[in-house]
Amino acid sequence: MGAIVYVAKESDSLESRVAASPETVKKMVALGLEVIVQKGAGEKSRIADADYVAAGAKAGTAADAKKADVVLRVRRPSETEMKSLKKGAIVLAQMDPYGNEKALAALAKAGVTAFAMELMPRITRAQSMDVLSSQANLAGYQAVIEATHAFDRAMPMMMTAAGTVPAAKVFVMGAGVAGLQAIATARRLGAAVSATDVRPAAKEQVASLGAKFIAVEDDEFKAAETSGGYAKEMSKEYQAKQAALVADHISKQDIVITTALIPGRPAPKLISRDMLKSMRLGSVAVDLAVERGGNVEGSKPGDTVTIDGVTVIGVLNMPGQIAASASLLYAKNLLTFLDTMIDKESKTVSVDLEDELVKATALTHGGAVIHPAFGGETSKGAA
Known part of the structure; x- marks a missing residue:
């Protein structure tokens, strides 16, 4: 038998996703790997242990992690879980590395080769491995569903014998993967949608979905995209001009969805208390950046609060609200990598430290932190 792959049950109470599906288990077994799935791992994603067994996996316990060559997870293992891993094991997960140097040091001490799936580069070769995109797609969709549930009016325009109900006005801040899916979902529900983003390329994408683009389009805006395709932080002057435009626009909106994140930095504040106060009673704001400090002033992680008559939703782990779908996509991302x-031929697993995907995502190897962004130095050769 080949390498042993262990699929862990997530220990974080907020995590409902799982790192493998029956489909990915079947493919791993076909590749000659032995797959052990911890009992109950897929329960919150509506995947029964029997489904994994039928796909070729063995049902295991936490103790089986010790013999695994590869460990698949959604979130970084706890320090206790790290101690139970075999030295040299490969761990694939969303590691949340920024600001968590202590956890990275613990991973290095455990002797594992840990990969942060969220650092996957946005290049053609890695598209099918991009967990941020697959999960952000679902987060954008679910943000609109959460907003619609909290909004006590109809979304589409309805013309009836008793009169006309106007379409809800939805404003999406940040037109990345999550934002574009939020725009598309709100449009499907019949809302009048507008959106903003600091990247010039976003204007065409927003327009292609039938939404109106809102931005101060000066010279700084035209040069505002980094080479990696992510938004970069704008100058204070630009932020002030954009804030004035947005403040005026927000006062006319029913639902606002914010999606702005800057890798390795706290989420930028986009909506102030004054902006919320300008919205009409019963409006809704969904803060998709609440886990990183939030885009909306006053939003609370894991809670829904009312601020000046506006419902502010701060759901943690938005993709986990639809775990059955999120897990299928996440599992496929992991399998592809x-x-x-x-x-x-040998059915074994090895790491080529010169591979561009490995260089971008490997955090620890050989007892050390090796990622240059977190104080390490990239090594050469294969392990």
């Missing part, structure tokens, strides 16, 4: 490390 793992497949690049499998020797198809």
Whole structure:
């Protein structure tokens, strides 16, 4: 039998997703790997242990992690869980590395080769491994569903014999993957949608979905996209001009969805208390950046609060609200990346530290932190 892959049950009470699906288990087994799934791992994603077994996996316990060559997870293992891992094991997960140097040091001490899936570069080769995109797609969709549930009016325009109900006005801040999906979902529900973003390329994408683009389009705006395709932080002057435009626009909106994140930095504040106060009674704001400090002033992680008559939703782990779908996509992302490390003849798994995907995502290896962004130095060769 080939390498042993262990699929962990998430220990974080807020995490409802799982790192493998019956489909990915079947493919791993076909590649000659032995797969052990911890009992109950897929329960919150509506995947029964029997479904994994039927796909070729063995049902295991937490103790089985000790013999695994590869560990698949949604979130970084706790320090206690790290101690139970085999030295040299490969761990694939969303590691949340920024600001968590202590956890990275613990991973290094455990002797594992830990990969942060959220650092996957946005290049053509890695599109099918991009967990941020797959999960952000679902987060954008679910943000609109959450907003619609909290909004006590109809979304589409309705013309009836008793009169006309106007379409709800939805404003999406940040037109990345989550934002574009939020725009598309709100449009499907019949809302009048507008959106803003600091990246010039977003204007065409927003327009292609039938939404109106709102932005101060000066010279700084035209040069505002980084080479990696992420938004960069704008000058204080630009932020002030944009804030004035947005403040005026927000006062006319029914629902606002914020999605702005800057890698490695706290989320930028986009909506002030004064902006919320300008919205009409019963309006809704969904803060998709609440886990990183929030885009909306007053939003609370894991809670829904009312601020000046506006419902502010701060759901943690938005993709986890639809875990059955989120897990299927996340599992496929992990399998596609793992497949690049499998020797198809020996059925073993090895890491090529010179591979561009490995260089971008490997945090620890050989007892040390190796990612340059977190104080390490990239090594050479293969392990």
